[in-house]
Amino acid sequence: MPDPLLPSSIDDTISLLGDQNYLAGRALATVIFLALKMKRPLFFEGEAGVGKTEIAKVLASALDRPLIRLQCYEGLDIASAVYEWNYPAQMLEIRLAEASGTTDRSRIESDIFSERYLIRRPVLQALSSVGGKAPVFLIDELDRTDEAFEAFLLEVLSDFQVTIPELGTIKATEPPIVIITTNRTREVHDALKRRCLYHWVDYPAAAQELEIIRRKVPGCNAALSEQIVAYVQKLRTLDLFKNPGVAETIDWATALTELDRLALDPETISDTLGTLLKYQDDIARITGGEGTKVLEEVSREMQAAG
Structure with missing residues (x-):
C-alpha cells in the first residue's frame, strides 16, 4: 500500500521539506522526489556543514519513519556496522546444555546461532521495517571508511540484503530510504555511486540562508540577520x-x-568568532584585521542597497 505521506510531485517535495x-x-x-519514487539510494556530496545530514533527519520526521544512523569512521567493520553474535550469552547456553547432558552438537549449534543471540547493528536494523514502515537509513560520512567496507555495501545497496553465514540471507521486505553523505575527503568508488542518485549540496545563496536564519532563529533582529548572512557569505570567499x-551561521x-x-x-565579532569558525588559524586571520575589512565591505554594500 503506498505511503500517503510520500510526496506526489517535486513541488510537494519542496513543501514537505519546507514544513x-x-x-530546498x-x-x-x-x-529526492526521484529517489523516493525509484526506491534508489541518495548520494550527497558537499562541504561539511551544508546540511547533508539534516536532509535525512528531516525526511524521517516528515515521513514519520524511524531514523537509523550509521556514523562512519576509519576502521569501521562488519561487527560494528552490520551484526555480531552475543558471545557471552552463547557461552552460557553451551554450558547449560552441557550441564543438562545435551550432547547433540548440531542442535546446540542451531540454538546458539539463532535470531535470539543476534545483535543487530545499523545495517541490519535498516533492513527491518518497524510498524510496517521502512526506516530512513543514514550512512554518514562514508568517505571516512575504507574501500573494503564500500565493497561490502554494494550488496546492501543493490538488493537491500545481507548474508550472515550462520543464518543465510536476510532481505528487507520494504527497502529503506537510504541517504549516503560524504565530505569528499577521498573519492568513493564508482561501483557504489552507480547504485545511487547523486547530488552536490552546496552552500545556500544569501537569500536562502537569510530565510533559514529567520526560521531557525526567529528572535534574531532582522537587520542583524542580514548583516550576519552577508558577513558569512563574504567569509566563504576568503579561502579559509x-x-x-x-549550522555555524545559525x-x-x-x-x-x-x-x-x-x-x-x-569587538562583537572578535568575542564570538568561536561560534562561527573552528580553527585557530582562521580565527586569528579574521581577528587580525581582515574581519574588520569584511565588515566594512558588508556595511558599504548594505548601505548602497538601501
Missing part, C-alpha cells in the same frame, strides 16, 4: 581552512541574539 524548516532548491527536491557552514545568529546584539561591530 520541516528545510529550504528545485534541483535538490527533484533528486574551514569555511563556516549553515549558531552565530543564536549567540548574538542571546547577547542582545542588534548589529555587528569589530
Whole structure:
C-alpha cells in the first residue's frame, strides 16, 4: 500500500521539506522526489556543514519513519556496522546444555546461532521495517571508511540484503530510504555511486540562508540577520581552512541574539568568532584585521542597497 505521506510531485517535495524548516532548491527536491519514487539510494556530496545530514533527519520526521544512523569512521567493520553474535550469552547456553547432558552438537549449534543471540547493528536494523514502515537509513560520512567496507555495501545497496553465514540471507521486505553523505575527503568508488542518485549540496545563496536564519532563529533582529548572512557569505570567499557552514551561521545568529546584539561591530565579532569558525588559524586571520575589512565591505554594500 503506498505511503500517503510520500510526496506526489517535486513541488510537494519542496513543501514537505519546507514544513520541516528545510529550504530546498528545485534541483535538490527533484533528486529526492526521484529517489523516493525509484526506491534508489541518495548520494550527497558537499562541504561539511551544508546540511547533508539534516536532509535525512528531516525526511524521517516528515515521513514519520524511524531514523537509523550509521556514523562512519576509519576502521569501521562488519561487527560494528552490520551484526555480531552475543558471545557471552552463547557461552552460557553451551554450558547449560552441557550441564543438562545435551550432547547433540548440531542442535546446540542451531540454538546458539539463532535470531535470539543476534545483535543487530545499523545495517541490519535498516533492513527491518518497524510498524510496517521502512526506516530512513543514514550512512554518514562514508568517505571516512575504507574501500573494503564500500565493497561490502554494494550488496546492501543493490538488493537491500545481507548474508550472515550462520543464518543465510536476510532481505528487507520494504527497502529503506537510504541517504549516503560524504565530505569528499577521498573519492568513493564508482561501483557504489552507480547504485545511487547523486547530488552536490552546496552552500545556500544569501537569500536562502537569510530565510533559514529567520526560521531557525526567529528572535534574531532582522537587520542583524542580514548583516550576519552577508558577513558569512563574504567569509566563504576568503579561502579559509574551514569555511563556516549553515549550522555555524545559525549558531552565530543564536549567540548574538542571546547577547542582545542588534548589529555587528569589530569587538562583537572578535568575542564570538568561536561560534562561527573552528580553527585557530582562521580565527586569528579574521581577528587580525581582515574581519574588520569584511565588515566594512558588508556595511558599504548594505548601505548602497538601501
